[in-house]
Amino acid sequence: MLNDTINILSLESYREQIETIELVKENNHLVYVIKQKRQNITCPTCGYMESHIHSYMKKKIVHSIHNDMSCHLLITYHRYRCKHCKQVYSEPVMLAKRYETISQYTKMNVLDDLRVSTNTFTFIGSKHNISAQTVINLFDEYVEPRRLKLSVVICMDEFYLGKRSKLKYACVLLDFVSGAIIEVFDTRHKHKLIDQLLRIPITERMAVQYVIIDMWDSYRAVIHKCFPNAKIAVDSFHVIWHLNRAMNDIRIRVMNRYKKNSSSLIHNDIYYYMLKKYYFFLVVDYDRLAKEYVIPKLKTTYTKDNLLYYLLSIDKELRAAFELKETYRDFNKTADQYTTLEDLEDLIQKFRKSSSEEMKKVGKMLHNWQAEILNSFTKVEGKRLSNSKIENKNSQIKTIMKTANGYKDFYRLRNRILFSLNKNTPIKGK
Numbered sequence: 001m002l003n004d005t006i007n008i009l010s011l012e013s014y015r016e017q018i019e020t021i022e023l024v025k026e027n028n029h030l031v032y033v034i035k036q037k038r039q040n041i042t043c044p045t046c047g048y049m050e051s052h053i054h055s056y057m058k059k060k061i062v063h064s065i066h067n068d069m070s071c072h073l074l075i076t077y078h079r080y081r082c083k084h085c086k087q088v089y090s091e092p093v094m095l096a097k098r099y100e101t102i103s104q105y106t107k108m109n110v111l112d113d114l115r116v117s118t119n120t121f122t123f124i125g126s127k128h129n130i131s132a133q134t135v136i137n138l139f140d141e142y143v144e145p146r147r148l149k150l151s152v153v154i155c156m157d158e159f160y161l162g163k164r165s166k167l168k169y170a171c172v173l174l175d176f177v178s179g180a181i182i183e184v185f186d187t188r189h190k191h192k193l194i195d196q197l198l199r200i201p202i203t204e205r206m207a208v209q210y211v212i213i214d215m216w217d218s219y220r221a222v223i224h225k226c227f228p229n230a231k232i233a234v235d236s237f238h239v240i241w242h243l244n245r246a247m248n249d250i251r252i253r254v255m256n257r258y259k260k261n262s263s264s265l266i267h268n269d270i271y272y273y274m275l276k277k278y279y280f281f282l283v284v285d286y287d288r289l290a291k292e293y294v295i296p297k298l299k300t301t302y303t304k305d306n307l308l309y310y311l312l313s314i315d316k317e318l319r320a321a322f323e324l325k326e327t328y329r330d331f332n333k334t335a336d337q338y339t340t341l342e343d344l345e346d347l348i349q350k351f352r353k354s355s356s357e358e359m360k361k362v363g364k365m366l367h368n369w370q371a372e373i374l375n376s377f378t379k380v381e382g383k384r385l386s387n388s389k390i391e392n393k394n395s396q397i398k399t400i401m402k403t404a405n406g407y408k409d410f411y412r413l414r415n416r417i418l419f420s421l422n423k424n425t426p427i428k429g430k
């Protein structure tokens, strides 16, 4: 019976110290009253072996062994009086160190729960019947993950730390192949980032071959300085994003020419109506559009071909811009390692000759980043270089920050990100 209870409570390693265990149930709360065996310890003052039992003491230790019910142990331990010098002293209490009131078992469960990025400190605290602050303290005590070794291909991106934060942006480095987060820095500022990266040994930095970034000029400078052998690739998703934004600006400019002073869309000019309602036709991939669309104002149904034709017939400039955009999209989809700078330059020329200022601007941007765009057609382990993995991690980071109540401290946030989003991050001292 005693042995069964010991097993249920996962106290096997304390078996020799336990005299009795008694279960007391208080509503939805379990209390195991444990009596410690008398221990033979010498007097800490004079070293004499013999003593009387002076009194019994109780210590409460949180022990979250059950999922559905909170549980603690009430441990009765001895105080002794030395027969020689009359000094009174206590025996050590099993399960937790002197000033601790949480069992090691509970701590490990708390740390396991902290590995799940959606678990807040508060949630974990209430689950284990301890305060959120205790969870935070445990986290700070046990979790301090090391930076991972720099990988051959690195994704680099930033995330916004929020209005209330003194620091505005953090910068994340991620291993393109494994998807693991290498490190999180508290800045995306050029010189500060260079300072921090230069602390990494040069041999490691020399081994980096590719870094994938958004079109952010500071990063380009940082990489040239810190990763001398690395080629830079810009994430093609961001190039397309800029292109779509230009397309959208042109659409709005054209659309507003047809605007009537009418409060409701349905009573507005038909061109205005169509360009506003079906704005996505100009930016979404053709394959992702539905087959047909019901047009309420015209009380008819158009196939997507007809609808696109209609929209592009509204304005010459709009059509030209759309075709240019599509040319780039095709290029982006079909280019590979054999695509040359000349191929890209031909395309850039078309942008520069465009009658739309917005597309001319895109042309400038493409020119400014042409080497990095060309590098983005490289494949590593069969996959085109991109920042999609880091975008995905960034949304998990946002979840951590949204559900956080203790990240005033950047370092704690950094630790939580590495601990929760990377697999098998060791805890301190393990």
Ligand SMILES: [Zn+2]
Residues within 6 Å of the ligand: 043, 044, 045, 046, 047, 048, 082, 083, 084, 085, 086, 087
């Ligand atoms: Zn003594």
